[in-house]
Amino acid sequence: DGGITQSPKYLFRKEGQNVTLSCEQNLNHDAMYWYRQDPGQGLRLIYYSQIVNDFQKGDIAEGYSVSREKKESFPLTVTSAQKNPTAFYLCASSAFGRTDTQYFGPGTRLTVL
């Protein structure tokens, strides 16, 4: 069954702790993305990667880090430097790079206590 998986669905962390969100795709897509969704704000791009071992900052990259060691995996770390980390995080992928249609995973809701 092809698709994008994100785990966990819900995540709770204490303030000051780093946390890593998982994103895996078995669609053989080249590009992967991380977005943050806040109520009434739409989706905002955090990071994207068009190819393995390469990634670029999006509009709101401060306080986040990523890696792309494998084509199918694009984990996002929310660091303690992120001032307001509580949000819904969505991972997406596209087949042929940034000008292609993006497909989304189910999301991870992170709550920092």
Add this chain to the structure above:
Amino acid sequence: AQSVSQHNHHVILSEAASLELGCNYSYGGTVNLFWYVQYPGQHLQLLLKYFSGDPLVKGIKGFEAEFIKSKFSFNLRKPSVQWSDTAEYFCAVMNYGGSQGNLIFGKGTKLSVKP
């Protein structure tokens, strides 16, 4: 900076009513246009997209959208909504300009359909 505006934050309709959700964008160059839908508790799904060709695009579940280049608009329509259309709808624009290939989202419109 490029932006996408969705005119309505929350729309409430009765079943069988017609729907039109507005979307305008600010970028003047070549664009790809998308509507995504997020049903309660589900992930964001592609409803329809426009890349080129016929500006009237048909999507899933009876939805359609019309690209009017002169108005920088890509409004979503459905002639008769159902209770199952209750969801949040996002318009998104992909530009080929400075932030090449970035997908810019509107803030979303929540649609509530009363049975």
